[in-house]
Amino acid sequence: MGRNTRKRRTPLAAKVVAGAAALAVGGGGLVWANFHASAHEEGPAHHRTRSAAAQVATIDCPDVGQQLSGVPDRARGEVDGELATMDSQITEAYQRLATTRRAQAGDPQFVQNTILGPLKDRRKAIIDRIQLEIDRAGGRADDNLDQLAGCQGRPAEQPQNGDGQDGDGQNGDGQDGGGQDGGGQDGGQNQDDNGNGAAGPVADDFIDINDVEPNSRDSENGLAANGDGGSTGTFTTDCGVNENNLFNSDNLIAAPGVDNGAHHVHDYVGNQDNDAFSSDEDLANADTSCRNQGDRSTYYWPVLRLQDGTEEFDANELGGGAEGNVGRILKPAQAELKFVGNQQGDVVAMPKFLRIITGDAKSFTNGDANANSSWSCTGFEDRQVTDKYPLCPEGSQVVRTSNFQSCWDGQNIDSANHRDHMAFVQEDGGCPNGFQAIPQLQVRLVYDIPTPTVENGQVRNPYAVDSFPEQLHKPITDHNDFINVMDEDLMNEVVDCINSGEDCQ
Incomplete structure (x- = not known):
């Protein structure tokens, strides 16, 4: 199986734009925030309400690539490129999630309307292209791939890896999205970022x-x-x-x-x-x-x-x-x-x-x-x-x-x-x-x-x-x-x- 031999790189301007968008978040330092706010935190009622409205910790999208089979060899490069674009879309959506906590606290539909809805539309367009590329190369694309377009927000306290890791004999109760009380939201800044703006670990x-x-x-x-x-x-x-x-x-x-x-x-x-x-x-x-x-x-x-x-x-x-x-x-x-x-x-x-x-x-x-x-x-x-x-x-x-x-x-x-x-x-x-x-x-x-x-x-x-x-x-x-x-x-x-x-x- 041959591979692309072109030694091209992403244009510098594109990197600068992407980097600038991220750097704008934290005043010179990145805040890819891991907002594990707890709906049960102590404090005034308005803090509890705001925290409950901002429970989405990350974005969970079906992995289209793992569902693909029977992709003709001559369509593999194009399909892999489309899948990589989907990964970039998730990254951008997660950045949007991490940098709009104040807006989320004031609008319980903000994540769905502003982040997840548009993301679904963009993913649907890519899935359509993947299906077309497979069909053009002589394969038969799965008509059900469209069902994988939608993503969901994962609450901080909800397990995020299926049934958790309870089948390998380990002590512990699996992934719980961080398991910490986040200490509330303050102007959209994160209290569980270990002091360095990183999204985990916790x-x-x-x-x-x-x-x-x-x-x-x-x-x-x-x-x-x-x-x-x-x-x-x-x-x-x-x-x-x-x-x-x-x-x-x-x-x-x-x-x-x-x-x-x-x-x-x-x-x-x-x-x-x-x-x-x-x-x-x-x-x-x-x-x-x-x-x-x-x-x-x-x-x-x-x-x-x-x-x-x-x-x-x-x-x-x-x-x-x-x-x-x-x-x-x-x-x-x-x-x-x-x-x-x-x-x-x-x-x-x-x-x-x-x-x-x-x-x-x-x-x-x-x-x-x-x-x-x-x-x-x-x-x-x-x-x-x-x-x-x-x-x-x-x-x-x-x-x-x-x-x-x-x-x-x-x-x-x-x-x-x-x-x-x-x-x-x-x-x-x-x-x-x-x-x-x-x-x-x-x-x-x-x-x-x-x-x-x-x-x-x-x-x-x-x-x-x-x-x-x-x-x-x-x-x-x-x-x-x-x-x-x-x-x-x-x-x-x-x-x-x-x-x-x-x-x-």
């Missing part, structure tokens, strides 16, 4: 690792896909921790050809030609940070930031501070990239340029069906948590683990929703019918992070994963991306090591 997004049940994650979460039977070997590739400072807010898999398609910043290791406009040929010919030069694969994930007031290089840029991703970027102290086998049998080689996304950057509003985040602390890695950031004891480091889907449909290197060509193993460790086992990528990232202070329902100096603005930096939105660009000899070596039970690197 105190309820953190948990002491000692309060997480041990052994609460299993293979259905993509963990422990390998076992004592089948193919038991491993192959470890060392690609560093992004010493070359390769950062951008593009997403070559989900939004090829679109500048700032991720709306958050990624760390990159491995392939060094990683932007939205990189073709397969570009990737194949690029330099790599991997010790084994036969591995030009791209491994990338959203950065973690410590919200300590540091102004990073992207403090005024889209994808960075202009979209609520603020604070000091934290590089991993370790980035372990390992390929493992399958419980039931041998693995086969991955095709070159296979693309895999694990986790869901929008799982706070999409629900947890595709969530695959896993957070822990060194010395406590039998305790894995999905919907909370861990508070680690002194001497322990934060650990992010992403264990990828390891069953391939045997035909496609990508799919319209970037998911259907891949699957997780089933409960018995085998692949679903029609899928075959490939080496499973396991990414383990270890960070030295000062433990945030949580007191009286407030968190100070929190760390958080970069996210789409409306996802409020929730830990459940963590995700990881991979494009296989190993040469044939190296991929065969990986397969041989795993199938023969050897540990190679």
Whole structure:
């Protein structure tokens, strides 16, 4: 599958306009506000009424991209571009939501009439174009896509990820939109922004690792896909921790050809030609940070930031501070990239340029069906948590683990929703019918992070994963991306090591 090779960027004027619109909010500092006002707060009646009228914390839009299938190859680029435009529309609507709190307090219909209604109309126009592009390319568009045009406001106290995270054995009651009393509205300013204007995280997004049940994650979460039977070997590739400072807010898999398609910043290791406009040929010919030069694969994930007031290089840029991703970027102290086998049998080689996304950057509003985040602390890695950031004891480091889907449909290197060509193993460790086992990528990232202070329902100096603005930096939105660009000899070596039970690197 070819990729757009044009190295164009969004015109500077467009960035300036977008940045100026955001910067106008906070007198030189961004306020992508996380307004968790409580309808039950103490105080005069007019404050309670105003707070109740401003309960909408974020915007929840159906994910059109995840509903797409059967998009002809020659329509993929256009469709991905349209989906990226929809993401930008949500970002703009969330900005409007965060900067009109005074108007919302005075008019209970303001959000619907001024934000959600016009957003629905704009999304409907894009859905119509997507349907037309699919039909023109010889496919058959789903007539029901129009039903996905409407968005809703999510109240601060309402769970925002489906049924919550109560199925993985963790203590806690799932996402509650922040769980804090917001302290009321005062001139539209936020009391739960940790003092830096960032939309989350909030105190309820953190948990002491000692309060997480041990052994609460299993293979259905993509963990422990390998076992004592089948193919038991491993192959470890060392690609560093992004010493070359390769950062951008593009997403070559989900939004090829679109500048700032991720709306958050990624760390990159491995392939060094990683932007939205990189073709397969570009990737194949690029330099790599991997010790084994036969591995030009791209491994990338959203950065973690410590919200300590540091102004990073992207403090005024889209994808960075202009979209609520603020604070000091934290590089991993370790980035372990390992390929493992399958419980039931041998693995086969991955095709070159296979693309895999694990986790869901929008799982706070999409629900947890595709969530695959896993957070822990060194010395406590039998305790894995999905919907909370861990508070680690002194001497322990934060650990992010992403264990990828390891069953391939045997035909496609990508799919319209970037998911259907891949699957997780089933409960018995085998692949679903029609899928075959490939080496499973396991990414383990270890960070030295000062433990945030949580007191009286407030968190100070929190760390958080970069996210789409409306996802409020929730830990459940963590995700990881991979494009296989190993040469044939190296991929065969990986397969041989795993199938023969050897540990190679």
